[in-house]
Amino acid sequence: GAGVSQTPSNKVTEKGKYVELRCDPISGHTALYWYRQSLGQGPEFLIYFQGTGAADDSGLPNDRFFAVRPEGSVSTLKIQRTERGDSAVYLCASSLRVSTDTQYFGPGTRLTVL
Amino acid sequence: KQEVTQIPAALSVPEGENLVLNCSFTDSAIYNLQWFRQDPGKGLTSLLLIQSSQREQTSGRLNASLDKSSGRSTLYIAASQPGDSATYLCAVIFAGANSKLTFGKGITLSVRP
Numbered sequence: 001g002a003g004v005s006q007t008p009s010n011k012v013t014e015k016g017k018y019v020e021l022r023c024d025p026i027s028g029h030t031a032l033y034w035y036r037q038s039l040g041q042g043p044e045f046l047i048y049f050q051g052t053g054a055a056d057d058s059g060l061p062n063d064r065f066f067a068v069r070p071e072g073s074v075s076t077l078k079i080q081r082t083e084r085g086d087s088a089v090y091l092c093a094s095s096l097r098v099s100t101d102t103q104y105f106g107p108g109t110r111l112t113v114l
Numbered sequence: 115k116q117e118v119t120q121i122p123a124a125l126s127v128p129e130g131e132n133l134v135l136n137c138s139f140t141d142s143a144i145y146n147l148q149w150f151r152q153d154p155g156k157g158l159t160s161l162l163l164i165q166s167s168q169r170e171q172t173s174g175r176l177n178a179s180l181d182k183s184s185g186r187s188t189l190y191i192a193a194s195q196p197g198d199s200a201t202y203l204c205a206v207i208f209a210g211a212n213s214k215l216t217f218g219k220g221i222t223l224s225v226r227p
Contacts, residue, residue: 004157031213042118042203042217043158056212091157098213100146100165105158 002026004106006092012112013082021077021109025094032075033093033103034067043091049075050098082113116141116208120218127194128226135189135221137204142182145207148215149178149189152201161202162189194225 005024013019025032031050035043045059049069057067064082069075079086089108095101119138127133137147146165150158162171162178164187170179177190191198201222205215 033214035215040219042205042219043215045214045216048213056214058212059214093158095213102148102160102163103215104160105150107157 004092004094004104006090006106006109008109009107010110010112012114014114015082015084017082017113019079019082019111021079021090021111023075023077023092023094023106025073025075025092026104027073029094029096029104030072031095031098031101031103032069033095034075034077035091035093037089037091037108039088046077046090055098079111082111084113087111087113116206116211116216118204118206118216118218120202120204120221122221123219124222124224126224126226129194129196131194131225133191133194133223135191135202135204135223137187137189137218139185139187139204139206139208139216141208142185143209144182145209145211145213147178147180147187147207148205149176149187150203150205152203152220154201158203194223196225196227199223199225 033048034046037043047057052072064080067077091108093103093105149161164180175192201220203220205217
């Protein structure tokens with residue numbers, strides 16, 4: 001079956017603009033995760049959903065970042081008033097359940113803030 | 115602070131060599147540990163998942179071991195090939211961490227023909 005997909009693959013925006021990044025998890029996976037990866041670093045956790053609710057949003061850097069998963073499937077990561085420091089690859093992952101299951105990652109969205 | 119460390123940051127070996135990639139973590143209370151592969155400009159591909167109750171997992175030429183008491187895991191790659199060239203990332207779900215993976219910075223492996 002299809003893996004995790006993310007759109008767009010690349011996004012270039014200007015400082016101060018609003019962006020939305022989309023993630024389509026593997027069908028039937030109840031858990032969905034967002035991570036951010038800067039150049040030369042490992043991914044860093046942002047937020048995780050169990051079903052429709054955000055179970056842990058402790059990794060969101062500030063209140064400019066927000067994510068939703070209204071129907072328990074597709075998720076959107078929203079960034080307001082983008083800053084140059086937000087430039088990174090945003091990775092989405094999903095797993096069948098939580099804690100003990102393999103997380104499967106999408107190809108990522110490369111965000112560049114000019 | 116719960117951290118994952120991978121040293122060295124880069125490794126270059128000739129084709130055919132057996133090699134070991136190391137990963138260390140600061141807290142022995144973990145749910146599981148995953149090894150991932152990342153090709154340049156791509157997402158992460160899961161290689162092996164070791165649950166906290168397990169000692170090792172094998173898939174083809176790959177074998178991963180877990181020693182919780184010492185806070186270490188190793189990824190063994192047998193008979194390395196140029197196609198194995200990639201960055202290998204180790205990630206841990208620490209107990210009480212709500213399923214979030216904590217990653218090391220990765221080891222960039224180059225296998226020379």
